Amino acid sequence: MEVVDAIAAAIQTPGVHLLHRTSDWDHNRSVLTVAGEPEAVLAGLFQAVRVAAERIDLRQQRGVHPRLGATDVVPLVPIDGISLDECALLARHLGQRIGDELGLPVYLYEAAATRPDRRNLADVRAGEYERLVEEIHLPQRQPDCGPAAVGPAGAVIVGARPFLIAFNVFLKSSDVAIAKRIARTIRESSGGLRAVKALGLLVDGQAQVSMNLVDFQITPPHLAVAVIEREARLLGVEIDRSELIGLIPQAALLAAAAHALRLPALSSNRVVEMAFQQAIDTGIPDPL
Amino acid sequence: MEVVDAIAAAIQTPGVHLLHRTSDWDHNRSVLTVAGEPEAVLAGLFQAVRVAAERIDLRQQRGVHPRLGATDVVPLVPIDGISLDECALLARHLGQRIGDELGLPVYLYEAAATRPDRRNLADVRAGEYERLVEEIHLPQRQPDCGPAAVGPAGAVIVGARPFLIAFNVFLKSSDVAIAKRIARTIRESSGGLRAVKALGLLVDGQAQVSMNLVDFQITPPHLAVAVIEREARLLGVEIDRSELIGLIPQAALLAAAAHALRLPALSSNRVVEMAFQQAIDTGIPDPL
Numbered sequence: 001m002e003v004v005d006a007i008a009a010a011i012q013t014p015g016v017h018l019l020h021r022t023s024d025w026d027h028n029r030s031v032l033t034v035a036g037e038p039e040a041v042l043a044g045l046f047q048a049v050r051v052a053a054e055r056i057d058l059r060q061q062r063g064v065h066p067r068l069g070a071t072d073v074v075p076l077v078p079i080d081g082i083s084l085d086e087c088a089l090l091a092r093h094l095g096q097r098i099g100d101e102l103g104l105p106v107y108l109y110e111a112a113a114t115r116p117d118r119r120n121l122a123d124v125r126a127g128e129y130e131r132l133v134e135e136i137h138l139p140q141r142q143p144d145c146g147p148a149a150v151g152p153a154g155a156v157i158v159g160a161r162p163f164l165i166a167f168n169v170f171l172k173s174s175d176v177a178i179a180k181r182i183a184r185t186i187r188e189s190s191g192g193l194r195a196v197k198a199l200g201l202l203v204d205g206q207a208q209v210s211m212n213l214v215d216f217q218i219t220p221p222h223l224a225v226a227v228i229e230r231e232a233r234l235l236g237v238e239i240d241r242s243e244l245i246g247l248i249p250q251a252a253l254l255a256a257a258a259h260a261l262r263l264p265a266l267s268s269n270r271v272v273e274m275a276f277q278q279a280i281d282t283g284i285p286d287p288l
Numbered sequence: 289m290e291v292v293d294a295i296a297a298a299i300q301t302p303g304v305h306l307l308h309r310t311s312d313w314d315h316n317r318s319v320l321t322v323a324g325e326p327e328a329v330l331a332g333l334f335q336a337v338r339v340a341a342e343r344i345d346l347r348q349q350r351g352v353h354p355r356l357g358a359t360d361v362v363p364l365v366p367i368d369g370i371s372l373d374e375c376a377l378l379a380r381h382l383g384q385r386i387g388d389e390l391g392l393p394v395y396l397y398e399a400a401a402t403r404p405d406r407r408n409l410a411d412v413r414a415g416e417y418e419r420l421v422e423e424i425h426l427p428q429r430q431p432d433c434g435p436a437a438v439g440p441a442g443a444v445i446v447g448a449r450p451f452l453i454a455f456n457v458f459l460k461s462s463d464v465a466i467a468k469r470i471a472r473t474i475r476e477s478s479g480g481l482r483a484v485k486a487l488g489l490l491v492d493g494q495a496q497v498s499m500n501l502v503d504f505q506i507t508p509p510h511l512a513v514a515v516i517e518r519e520a521r522l523l524g525v526e527i528d529r530s531e532l533i534g535l536i537p538q539a540a541l542l543a544a545a546a547h548a549l550r551l552p553a554l555s556s557n558r559v560v561e562m563a564f565q566q567a568i569d570t571g572i573p574d575p576l
Contacts, residue, residue, distance in 0.1 A: 163560070254545075262513055262517075272538060
């Protein structure tokens with residue numbers, strides 16, 4: 001935790017706001033979520049990558065979550081006033097700077113990818129740090145930025161993607177087969193809901209449908225929950241509760257609330273606190 | 289509309305943000321919603337009452353909505369960092385200033401009421417402007433502030449109350465009897481849901497359950513919708529859609545979304561934009 005604290009301190013350069021932070025012991029992995037203006041965020045991310053490379057030695061590091069380096073992956077996500085393409089451009093700038101100034105190999109992924117076979121994060125990370133050490137000299141493993149050489153800090157995967165909602169639904173069942181069956185029904189790869197990745201797991205003895213909603217504008221979480229509820233009922237099971245991992249965008253929140261309230265639409269300017277914030281942001285400066 | 293524009297201009301004193309504004313022709317009534325720090329809001333409200341009293345003559349004014357004066361009612365509502373009791377105290381200050389400086393009779397209601405028979409707005413407004421002219425000399429109509437005399441601007445009802453959510457549910461039916469029956473089932477006054485007022489109406493040929501949720505912490509709108517859905521189904525009818533009048537507090541939004549997502553709870557710091565705003569509000573000043 002001392003190392004993660006040092007990285008969390010480094011990432012908070014002026015104008016960078018740390019929104020969320022989690023560390024998982026079994027995964028031996030920490031996730032920091034920051035937001036701010038693009039230039040500030042790039043500066044903070046660079047500092048975090050620098051400190052992680054100084055403090056984490058991949059020859060020692062073990063955990064159940066796959067990783068390619070001390071900073072495993074840096075996804076830039078558009079929130080407000082910026083497009084995915086602009087984030088992809090920023091990701092390439094950041095990758096270049098990490099390669100040039102820190103001497104780390106960098107792979108660009110998703111919207112920032114330079115090659116189709118590097119769009120998918122899991123493909124880029126295949127074999128993890130240990131195989132990269134052996135293969136980085138191969139033409140197909142040539143990094144997008146930085147040297148074709150792996151030190152103790154490994155490589156960094158940098159890219160841009162839409163906001164991803166990590167969302168789990170627990171069933172009132174200890175039968176993992178039901179969770180797996182529902183996951184197969186709802187995930188895009190087996191013909192289910194678009195932009196949904198899903199797995200059936202057994203977590204603390206309870207069946208869980210674990211999801212990544214990779215584009216909530218296409219399939220919002222409330223729709224995924226409604227479909228899981230219907231499928232579960234067909235299998236004679238009920239939803240117990242859900243679990244949100246990390247953060248959810250306001251637009252997904254508004255859509256879920258509109259669904260519960262049966263409103264055709266619900267915009268942020270109908271919410272007192274949001275309307276107030278918008279009035280402050282767009283109005284004349286408050287003299288108080 | 290020229291008169292309402294003048295009032296809307298007057299209410300926006302420094303630090304006062306106009307969040308929402310509606311004018312209804314049949315009602316001949318306008319509702320302005322403002323927010324800000326208490327002192328600023330009191331100053332803006334005073335100016336609005338002053339301009340309304342100058343511009344609106346109750347001897348001419350007609351509309352289907354009952355009213356006691358040019359500014360019919362001024363409810364102060366706690367949003368953030370303030371209690372209902374503090375709003376009640378502010379309401380009394382505002383009432384005193386309106387009485388003293390504008391020479392208008394003022395009645396204090398709900399949390400600001402000085403007598404139990406003035407807690408309920410409808411009771412204070414009974415008989416409207418026209419009967420107040422005849423009765424203001426009676427002891428039981430003695431105003432809380434200002435003179436016991438009614439001019440062309442009538443009286444002002446000032447008070448404090450929790451946020452009220454005005455929310456209508458349209459049914460897939462043209463049978464007003466069904467809406468009336470559901471309204472009777474759900475409203476508190478006939479043994480239904482606490483803090484819910486409800487009427488069954490026919491609006492543009494469609495059955496509508498029209499609600500005031502007078503304390504959404506007790507009965508939130510998503511719960512009212514769920515109960516209406518159940519009751520409607522028992523009567524062989526479905527919900528068509530809902531309609532939000534005015535604004536909804538963020539806490540009610542979060543509760544509705546949590547309900548749709550089957551989350552046990554959902555706090556604002558798990559929503560990207562809200563977490564970012566909180567980080568800005570509580571963090572070190574942003575140098576950019």
